[in-house]
Amino acid sequence: MIFALATPAGKAALAVFRISGSGCHEVISKILDKNIAEFNRVFLRKIIHDGVLVDVSTVVFYKSPKSYTGEDMVEVFCHGGFATLKKLIDLFHNLNIREAEPGEFTKISVLNGKQTLNEAESLLDLINSTTDAEMNMALGVVAGELSNTVSVLGDELDDIRVFVESIIDFDDEDGVDVSLEEVIERLEALRLGFGDLKKQGFRSSNIGKTNGVLMLGPPNVGKSSLFNCLLGQNKAIVSPNPGTTRDMLEGQVLMHKTTFNLVDAAGIRDSSVSEESMGVNKVLNDIDSFPLVLVVCDQEYKTQLKDLRGMIDNKKSLVVKNKSDLCNKQEDGMCLVSAKTGDGIPELKKMISGFFVNSEPSVDQRFILNDRQLELIDGVIKSLEACQGLHYLESIELIAENLKSARNHLNDFLGERSSDELLGEIFSKFCIGK
Ligand SMILES: Nc1nc2c(ncn2[C@@H]2O[C@H](COP(=O)(O)OP(=O)(O)OP(=O)(O)O)[C@@H](O)[C@H]2O)c(=O)[nH]1
Ligand SMILES: [Mg+2]
The missing domain is CATH 3.40.50.300 (P-loop containing nucleotide triphosphate hydrolases)
Known part of the structure; x- marks a missing residue:
C-alpha cells in the first residue's frame, strides 16, 4: 500500500493525498469518524488518531478497477498548510502505508492497463506545457490519439508479418509461386506512414521553448x-x-x-x-x-x-x-x-x-514525442528501410527479420506487450490461414 501527496506542498486552501493498494479502504476507515459505504462519492469526515482530531477532510473511496491506478484507492482532500500535511504524513507512516516513489501511481496504472506508456509520459508534458499549442499536443497523446495512430500502423505491420511468415512456410512446400511486389509496396507505404508520424512529433525537450x-x-x-x-x-x-x-x-x-x-x-x-x-x-x-x-x-x-x-x-x-x-x-x-x-x-x-x-504553430505537429519515442520510431523506420530493394524470394527471411525488429521497437514504443506475446498471436493467426 502506498501514499503520496498529489498537490504541491505549501500554503494552500486544500491538499490532496492519494492512497492506493488492496486493503486501503479498511486501513483508512480506521481513522475516520464514520464509515464510507459508497464508492466514487465525496464524504466529509473527521480524521481521528489516538483520540486526537487530525483534520476535517473530504474523502473518496474508489473500488478496483475503477480508479486511477486500477487498484482500490482513497483520495483525501485535507486542509493545506505544512502542519496538517506533516500530521497526515506521520499518520500514514503510522498505519504502515509506504510513501510512493516518484511516478509510482502512474507506473501501477500502466501495469494495470489503465493507460499506455505514451499516455502516461504525456501527462508530464501536459503539466509542463506553457502554450495552448503545446497543451493541445500533449492532451492529444493523453487522450490516446497517438496510441491510436501508432496502433493502426502497427496493425498493418502485423498483417504484413503474417503474410511474410506464411510465404516462408509455403515456400517449404514445393512449387508455390508467390510475388513479393505487393509486400514491398505495402512496406513502402508503411515506411512513409512512420515518416509522417515522426514529422507530426514535437520534441518534448522543446516544451516551454516554443515561446x-x-x-x-x-x-x-x-x-x-x-x-x-x-x-x-x-x-x-x-x-x-x-x-x-x-x-x-x-x-x-x-x-x-x-x-x-x-x-x-x-x-x-x-x-x-x-x-x-x-x-x-x-x-x-x-x-x-x-x-x-x-x-x-x-x-x-x-x-x-x-x-x-x-x-x-x-x-x-x-x-x-x-x-x-x-x-x-x-x-x-x-x-x-x-x-x-x-x-x-x-x-x-x-x-x-x-x-x-x-507566428502560428506548425500545422504538421500533432503530438509531443520524447527522445525515447523518437528513437524508437527511427528504429522502426530503419528496419523498414532495410527491406527496400529486397525483391527476391530468397530475401524473404531477411524481410521477416527486419519486420520482427520493427515490431520490437514498436512494442517498446507502446510499452504494451512483449514480443513473445505478439509472436504467439501471429502464429495463432498463421495457423488459421494455413
Ligand atoms: N542609465 C541607465 N542605466 C542602465 C539602464 N539599464 C541598465 N543600466 C545600467 O547598466 C549597467 C549594466 O546593467 P546590467 O543589466 O547588469 O547589464 P547586462 O547587459 O546584463 O550586463 P552583463 O550581465 O555584464 O552582460 C548597470 O549599472 C545598470 O544600472 C538604463 O536604462 N539606463
Ligand atoms: Mg547581465
Missing part, C-alpha cells in the same frame, strides 16, 4: 536590467561591471494572454575569464533554439550591432536600444526603451506578444 525569448547583446548594455523590468521582479543580478551574468536565467512572463519564457544570458565578448567564456558559449550554442531573440544594445549600438551581425537572424530578432534616459535618439527599426525609467517597456511587451500571436 522562448533570448536576451542577446554585449556586456553592460542592460540585458539583466531589462529582464527584471519585463519580469516585474529583481531576479537577475545587475551591476556596472561588465561580464556579470554567466548562467542562463529563465523567467515566465504573461502578456496579453501569451506566456513566454524570457532568458537572460551572458553578454557576448571575448573574455579571458573562463567562466564568462563558458556563459558566452552557452548562448552561442542555444541561440538557434529560440524563436525570438531580443538584440539589446545601448548608445554604442552601431559598433555593437556590427559585432553581433553574424549571430542575428532578421526574421526572428527584435533590436532594442536601451538606456533611452541617456540618449533618446530614435533609430529606424529599433525599439527604444529605458530599463531604468520604464520608458518604452509597454510598447516592447506589445511587440513581443505580437510576434508570438502572429
Whole structure:
C-alpha cells in the first residue's frame, strides 16, 4: 500500500493525498469518524488518531478497477498548510502505508492497463506545457490519439508479418509461386506512414521553448536590467561591471494572454575569464533554439550591432536600444526603451506578444514525442528501410527479420506487450490461414 501527496506542498486552501493498494479502504476507515459505504462519492469526515482530531477532510473511496491506478484507492482532500500535511504524513507512516516513489501511481496504472506508456509520459508534458499549442499536443497523446495512430500502423505491420511468415512456410512446400511486389509496396507505404508520424512529433525537450525569448547583446548594455523590468521582479543580478551574468536565467512572463519564457544570458565578448567564456558559449550554442531573440544594445549600438551581425537572424530578432534616459535618439527599426525609467517597456511587451500571436504553430505537429519515442520510431523506420530493394524470394527471411525488429521497437514504443506475446498471436493467426 502506498501514499503520496498529489498537490504541491505549501500554503494552500486544500491538499490532496492519494492512497492506493488492496486493503486501503479498511486501513483508512480506521481513522475516520464514520464509515464510507459508497464508492466514487465525496464524504466529509473527521480524521481521528489516538483520540486526537487530525483534520476535517473530504474523502473518496474508489473500488478496483475503477480508479486511477486500477487498484482500490482513497483520495483525501485535507486542509493545506505544512502542519496538517506533516500530521497526515506521520499518520500514514503510522498505519504502515509506504510513501510512493516518484511516478509510482502512474507506473501501477500502466501495469494495470489503465493507460499506455505514451499516455502516461504525456501527462508530464501536459503539466509542463506553457502554450495552448503545446497543451493541445500533449492532451492529444493523453487522450490516446497517438496510441491510436501508432496502433493502426502497427496493425498493418502485423498483417504484413503474417503474410511474410506464411510465404516462408509455403515456400517449404514445393512449387508455390508467390510475388513479393505487393509486400514491398505495402512496406513502402508503411515506411512513409512512420515518416509522417515522426514529422507530426514535437520534441518534448522543446516544451516551454516554443515561446522562448533570448536576451542577446554585449556586456553592460542592460540585458539583466531589462529582464527584471519585463519580469516585474529583481531576479537577475545587475551591476556596472561588465561580464556579470554567466548562467542562463529563465523567467515566465504573461502578456496579453501569451506566456513566454524570457532568458537572460551572458553578454557576448571575448573574455579571458573562463567562466564568462563558458556563459558566452552557452548562448552561442542555444541561440538557434529560440524563436525570438531580443538584440539589446545601448548608445554604442552601431559598433555593437556590427559585432553581433553574424549571430542575428532578421526574421526572428527584435533590436532594442536601451538606456533611452541617456540618449533618446530614435533609430529606424529599433525599439527604444529605458530599463531604468520604464520608458518604452509597454510598447516592447506589445511587440513581443505580437510576434508570438502572429507566428502560428506548425500545422504538421500533432503530438509531443520524447527522445525515447523518437528513437524508437527511427528504429522502426530503419528496419523498414532495410527491406527496400529486397525483391527476391530468397530475401524473404531477411524481410521477416527486419519486420520482427520493427515490431520490437514498436512494442517498446507502446510499452504494451512483449514480443513473445505478439509472436504467439501471429502464429495463432498463421495457423488459421494455413
Ligand atoms: N542609465 C541607465 N542605466 C542602465 C539602464 N539599464 C541598465 N543600466 C545600467 O547598466 C549597467 C549594466 O546593467 P546590467 O543589466 O547588469 O547589464 P547586462 O547587459 O546584463 O550586463 P552583463 O550581465 O555584464 O552582460 C548597470 O549599472 C545598470 O544600472 C538604463 O536604462 N539606463
Ligand atoms: Mg547581465
